Amino acid sequence: MTISQTQPLTAPPAPPARRSLTGISLGYFMVLLDMTVLAVAEPDLATSLHASTAGLQWTTTAYTVTFAALLLAAGAATDRYGAPRLFRAGIVTFTAASLLSTIAPALSALITLRTVMGAAAAVCVPASMAMIARLYPSPPARAKAIATWAATSGAAVAAGPIAGGALVGAAGWRAVFLINVPIGLAVLALTRTATTRTAIARIATEVPIALRTAPAAPPAAAPSVVSPARPAAAAAALPSAPPPTGPAEPPSAVPAEPPSAASLAAPPAGPVAAPSAAASQRVRIDWPAHLAAAAVLAAATDTLIAAGAHQWPHTVVAALLTVTTAVVYATFERRSPAPVLNRRLLREPAIRPALLAAATVNFTLSGILFVLPLLLQRDHHLSALQTGLAFLPLTVPFAANPPLTGRIVARTGPYRPIVAGLTLLTVGAAGSAVALYCGAGYPWLAGALLVTGFGVSSALPALATAVVTAASPSTTGAASGLLNAVRQTGATAGVAVMGAALSAGPAWSLLLAAAAPCTALAVYALPARKRTRSHPTAPDARSSAAEPVQCAAPSA
Known part of the structure; x- marks a missing residue:
C-alpha cells in the first residue's frame, strides 16, 4: 500500500x-x-x-x-x-x-x-x-x-x-x-x-x-504487556497483519527520472528537466580519460601550429606526442566504466555526418575570425574599432537569423537549412578569398561576410536539432554535449590550420575555410536526404528548434 x-x-x-x-x-x-x-x-x-x-x-x-x-x-x-x-x-x-x-x-x-x-x-x-x-x-x-x-x-x-x-x-x-x-x-x-x-x-x-x-507504516497491533528488555521477541509474538483480500491497489504514478546535467553541456534542443539527487549520486567521471583527451587535442594543435611556423623539429616532437597521448587515451577509453565518448551514440548513422558538419562550420567561422582581423589591421591599416565595425555583416545575422531558421526547421525539418547553411558558408568563404586575392574593395568583402553569417546562423541551429533528433531518447543529453564539444574542437582546428596557412597567403587560408564546409556538404547532403525520406523528423523534435541555439563565437 x-x-x-x-x-x-x-x-x-x-x-x-x-x-x-x-x-x-x-x-x-x-x-x-x-x-x-x-x-x-x-x-x-x-x-x-x-x-x-x-x-x-x-x-x-x-x-x-x-x-x-x-x-x-x-x-x-x-x-x-x-x-x-x-x-x-x-x-x-x-x-x-x-x-x-x-x-x-x-x-x-x-x-x-x-x-x-x-x-x-x-x-x-x-x-x-x-x-x-x-x-x-x-x-x-x-x-x-x-x-x-x-x-x-x-x-x-x-x-x-x-x-x-x-x-x-x-x-x-x-x-x-x-x-x-x-x-x-x-x-x-x-x-x-x-x-x-x-x-x-x-x-x-x-x-x-x-x-x-x-511504503505506509504497518497497522498498529493491540497493546500487550511485553518486557522492554526483549523487544525482538515481543515483535515476533505480535500477530501479523492479515493479507489483503481485495484486488491489489494500483501503484501511484512516479515521474520518470529526468536527464542529468551532463546532458546540459550544450544549449538544449528542447525542454530541460532538472537532475535528481539519485542521478547525481550515480554520476561517474573518469578523470584520467578526460585529461588524456585534452592532452591529445593540445598535442595535435601544437603540431599544426608548429608546422605553420615551419618549426620542423618541434613539429616532429609534437606529432610523436600526439600519437603517444592518443594511444594512452584509447587505452583509458577502452577500459573506462564511464567513457568520454558515448559509443552507442556514435554508432547512430545519422550522427556522424551531422557532427562533421558542425565541426566544419566552427572551423570556418573561427578561422575567419582569427585571420581577417590580422589582415585588415596589418595590411589595410584599419584601426581596432574600424575592424570591429567591418565584422558587422558577419555577426549581425547571428542575432537576427536563428528565429527564422527555427521556424523553417519546425515546418520542413533540419535537412534544408543545413544544406542551405553549408552552401552559403562555402560561397561566403570563397567570396572572401576572391575579394582578398583580387584586391577588391570592402563592399565585396562585406557581401561575402554577410553570406557567411547567414550560412553559420542557418546551419548551427538546424544541426543541433538534427543531432538530438537522430539520437535515441536515452542518449539525447549525451548528443547535445558531444555536439558542443565537437564544435569547440572544430574551432580549435580552424585557428590552427588557417593560421598555419597564412604563410602561403591569406587567400589560400580562406580557401581552406571554403573547402571544409564544401566537404561536409558532400558528406552530409545525399545520405541525409535518404535518411530524411525514410525517417521524417518528429513534430516535437522540430518544434524544439525554434528555441535559440548558441551560434558560435571563435570557440563556441
Missing part, C-alpha cells in the same frame, strides 16, 4: 527568480563575449608582447582546447557537486583569471591564464543550464527562461568585435580582459540567492516523490 495523497511542499518567500536568471545569462554572455572580443585585439597584443602568429594562435586555442576537452566532464561534475556551487566557482575563477590577464607580463603567462579561463567557462555552461532547470520547474516558464539564456549568444557574438575594437582603441588589448571583472562581480551579486532558491526547488520537487514511493 502506498500513500496516494501528499501535500505539495511550497518554497518560502525568496527573491524573484528573474534576478538569478539575469545573472546566469550575464555569466553566459561574458563567457561568449570573451571568445570574439579578443579577435580584434590580436595585432595590438602581438606588438605589446612581441608575439608571433603561432603565439597569437595559442592565445585563442588555449581557451578552446580546454573548453572542448572539459565540457563533457564539467556536465558530470555539475551533477555530482551541485550546479550553483560550480557556477559561482567558475565565475570567480574566470573573473580572477581575467584580472590577472590585464597584468600578464609575457605571452606564456597570458596563454596559461587563457587555459584557466577555458576550464572555468567549461564549468559555467552546463551549470548555468542546470540552475535554470531548478529555478523554473514549470515547463512553460523554463522554456522562456532558456530562450532568454540562449539569446545572449547572438548578442555576445554581435557585440564582441565592436566592443573589442572600442576597448582596444581606448586602452589597448588589456582592456578586453578588464571588462570581464565588473561583469563577473555583477553575476556573483545577481546569483547570490540562486543557491538557496535551487535548493528549495530541489526539496520541493523530490520530497513529495519520495513520500509517494514510501
Whole structure:
C-alpha cells in the first residue's frame, strides 16, 4: 500500500527568480563575449608582447582546447557537486583569471591564464543550464527562461568585435580582459540567492516523490504487556497483519527520472528537466580519460601550429606526442566504466555526418575570425574599432537569423537549412578569398561576410536539432554535449590550420575555410536526404528548434 495523497511542499518567500536568471545569462554572455572580443585585439597584443602568429594562435586555442576537452566532464561534475556551487566557482575563477590577464607580463603567462579561463567557462555552461532547470520547474516558464539564456549568444557574438575594437582603441588589448571583472562581480551579486532558491526547488520537487514511493507504516497491533528488555521477541509474538483480500491497489504514478546535467553541456534542443539527487549520486567521471583527451587535442594543435611556423623539429616532437597521448587515451577509453565518448551514440548513422558538419562550420567561422582581423589591421591599416565595425555583416545575422531558421526547421525539418547553411558558408568563404586575392574593395568583402553569417546562423541551429533528433531518447543529453564539444574542437582546428596557412597567403587560408564546409556538404547532403525520406523528423523534435541555439563565437 502506498500513500496516494501528499501535500505539495511550497518554497518560502525568496527573491524573484528573474534576478538569478539575469545573472546566469550575464555569466553566459561574458563567457561568449570573451571568445570574439579578443579577435580584434590580436595585432595590438602581438606588438605589446612581441608575439608571433603561432603565439597569437595559442592565445585563442588555449581557451578552446580546454573548453572542448572539459565540457563533457564539467556536465558530470555539475551533477555530482551541485550546479550553483560550480557556477559561482567558475565565475570567480574566470573573473580572477581575467584580472590577472590585464597584468600578464609575457605571452606564456597570458596563454596559461587563457587555459584557466577555458576550464572555468567549461564549468559555467552546463551549470548555468542546470540552475535554470531548478529555478523554473514549470515547463512553460523554463522554456522562456532558456530562450532568454540562449539569446545572449547572438548578442555576445554581435557585440564582441565592436566592443573589442572600442576597448582596444581606448586602452589597448588589456582592456578586453578588464571588462570581464565588473561583469563577473555583477553575476556573483545577481546569483547570490540562486543557491538557496535551487535548493528549495530541489526539496520541493523530490520530497513529495519520495513520500509517494514510501511504503505506509504497518497497522498498529493491540497493546500487550511485553518486557522492554526483549523487544525482538515481543515483535515476533505480535500477530501479523492479515493479507489483503481485495484486488491489489494500483501503484501511484512516479515521474520518470529526468536527464542529468551532463546532458546540459550544450544549449538544449528542447525542454530541460532538472537532475535528481539519485542521478547525481550515480554520476561517474573518469578523470584520467578526460585529461588524456585534452592532452591529445593540445598535442595535435601544437603540431599544426608548429608546422605553420615551419618549426620542423618541434613539429616532429609534437606529432610523436600526439600519437603517444592518443594511444594512452584509447587505452583509458577502452577500459573506462564511464567513457568520454558515448559509443552507442556514435554508432547512430545519422550522427556522424551531422557532427562533421558542425565541426566544419566552427572551423570556418573561427578561422575567419582569427585571420581577417590580422589582415585588415596589418595590411589595410584599419584601426581596432574600424575592424570591429567591418565584422558587422558577419555577426549581425547571428542575432537576427536563428528565429527564422527555427521556424523553417519546425515546418520542413533540419535537412534544408543545413544544406542551405553549408552552401552559403562555402560561397561566403570563397567570396572572401576572391575579394582578398583580387584586391577588391570592402563592399565585396562585406557581401561575402554577410553570406557567411547567414550560412553559420542557418546551419548551427538546424544541426543541433538534427543531432538530438537522430539520437535515441536515452542518449539525447549525451548528443547535445558531444555536439558542443565537437564544435569547440572544430574551432580549435580552424585557428590552427588557417593560421598555419597564412604563410602561403591569406587567400589560400580562406580557401581552406571554403573547402571544409564544401566537404561536409558532400558528406552530409545525399545520405541525409535518404535518411530524411525514410525517417521524417518528429513534430516535437522540430518544434524544439525554434528555441535559440548558441551560434558560435571563435570557440563556441
